Amino acid sequence: xxxxxxxxxxxxxxxxxxxxxxxxxxxxxxxxxxxxxxxxxxxxxxxxxxxxxxxxxxxxxxxxxxxxxxxxxxxxxxxxxxxxxxxxxxxxxxxxxxxxxxxxxxxxxxxxx
Amino acid sequence: xxxxxxxxxxxxxxxxxxxxxxxxxxxxxxxxxxxxxxxxxxxxxxxxxxxxxxxxxxxxxxxxxxxxxxxxxxxxxxxxxxxxxxxxxxxxxxxxxxxxxxxxxxxxxxxx
Numbered sequence: 001x002x003x004x005x006x007x008x009x010x011x012x013x014x015x016x017x018x019x020x021x022x023x024x025x026x027x028x029x030x031x032x033x034x035x036x037x038x039x040x041x042x043x044x045x046x047x048x049x050x051x052x053x054x055x056x057x058x059x060x061x062x063x064x065x066x067x068x069x070x071x072x073x074x075x076x077x078x079x080x081x082x083x084x085x086x087x088x089x090x091x092x093x094x095x096x097x098x099x100x101x102x103x104x105x106x107x108x109x110x111x112x113x
Numbered sequence: 114x115x116x117x118x119x120x121x122x123x124x125x126x127x128x129x130x131x132x133x134x135x136x137x138x139x140x141x142x143x144x145x146x147x148x149x150x151x152x153x154x155x156x157x158x159x160x161x162x163x164x165x166x167x168x169x170x171x172x173x174x175x176x177x178x179x180x181x182x183x184x185x186x187x188x189x190x191x192x193x194x195x196x197x198x199x200x201x202x203x204x205x206x207x208x209x210x211x212x213x214x215x216x217x218x219x220x221x222x223x224x225x
Contacts, residue, residue, distance in 0.1 A: 004156070031211060033212065033213075035215075040121060041217070041218075042202060042215040042216055042217045042218055043157070043202070043204075043213075043215040045212050045213070045214070048211050048212055050211070055211075056210075056211065056212060059212075091156055091157070093156075093157075101147055101159045101162055102147075102159075102213060103159060104149075104156030104157045104158070105156050106154070106155050106156045107156050
């Protein structure tokens with residue numbers, strides 16, 4: 001598609017379950033970013049990919065969070081043993097290179113019961 | 114009780130007015146700045162950007178002003194329309210780094 005696509009758009013799960021969130025960046029974009037946005041808050045950086053490698057994963061809040069990117073395209077963000085404080089909107093963005101604006105998907109709204 | 118985090122700064126304007134949204138950025142080493150618009154249930158949408166070697170940049174109905182001396186960024190929207198109602202975020206990037214640091218956001222409410 002023309003824009004960044006994220007799936008699922010909504011996810012409700014029980015505390016302790018693992019979840020996997022998917023991001024399809026804009027075709028040809030080499031840089032990919034994951035952010036988290038809690039209700040009424042700004043965006044919190046999680047991890048950055050350049051191609052398939054992650055030179056900056058400083059924003060991952062705990063070792064329950066991990067992400068990978070394959071083929072320089074699709075990325076998945078995995079949260080293991082989810083906690084209620086993980087509830088948020090998880091946003092993915094991509095850009096052509098470091099000097100270009102990041103373009104965002106509409107996010108996955110994650111709710112942990 | 115209510116969370117302090119839910120109280121975004123809010124700017125209320127009438128349709129047709131000019132709007133000015135302000136942002137104080139944090140890092141004097143930042144060399145690139147972006148304004149995003151976020152509507153309810155949507156991801157942030159790029160509006161306009163500016164590099165630190167400029168102090169003004171204009172787009173369609175929008176102007177961004179950068180004052181590096183006081184680390185201040187503003188977004189001016191001309192002839193504001195109801196469709197401009199959204200939360201607006203400024204973001205900054207430090208030279209040599211790839212990640213953006215976002216501000217808390219300002220809610221713009223436009224009345225017909």
